[in-house]
Amino acid sequence: MGSIEIIARSTRGQPGGKLSESAHGEARRGAKRAQGGTGRTETEEERADRKWGDLLQEIRVAQTGVQILFGFLLTVVFTPRYTQLEQMDRTIYIVTVVLGASATGALIGPVSLHRIVAGRRVKERAVVWASRLTLAGLVLLLATMTASLLLILRVATHDAYVPWLVTGIVAWYLFCWFAVPMWVRSRHTS
Secondary structure (H helix, E strand, O other), X not given: OOHHHHXXXXXXXXXXXXXXHHHHHHHHHHHHHHHOOOOOOOOHHHHHHHHHHHHHHHHHHHHHHHHHHHHHHHHHOOOHHHHHOOHHHHHHHHHHHHHHHHHHHHHHHHHHHHHHHOOOOOHHXXXXXXXXXXXXXXXXXXXXXXXXXXXXXXXXXXXXXXXXXXXXXXXHXXXXXXXXXXXXXXXXXX
């Protein structure tokens, strides 16, 4: 039973709708249960709404980056230089475009998911699936950026150090996007 239901039930028949002492205790216990370990007093629906809002803000940042990158990738094939690329570079380009399209799909997926299930009282499940799509989109964005960087540096330099440079950048992405958040999560949550 939620805190609001407890309060509503406990104020029936009370003068002025005031809570009895036992009803106050019961309402506090109900509010504690609603916290669910988050340190917030919110209902399941409020928590799902908050998580959804947070997720949308995160997705906006990633979507902008992937859409700009994907748009740029789509134009490359129409440049005169594309016909001069070696077969390996063309293969890297095709893989990069497919990864970019996949990342775009995964990062736009939560918007479609929300629109299709809106009003069906499944926001908690929608948040879980939207989170999964977002994480998949970030992994695909990492792969897209890696392939893009590899292609650009191969075409720009033709040097043997390119794989090492790309590996270093990927390590930096992994550190920033996954290692730091996992470290904070393990260190500061129970």
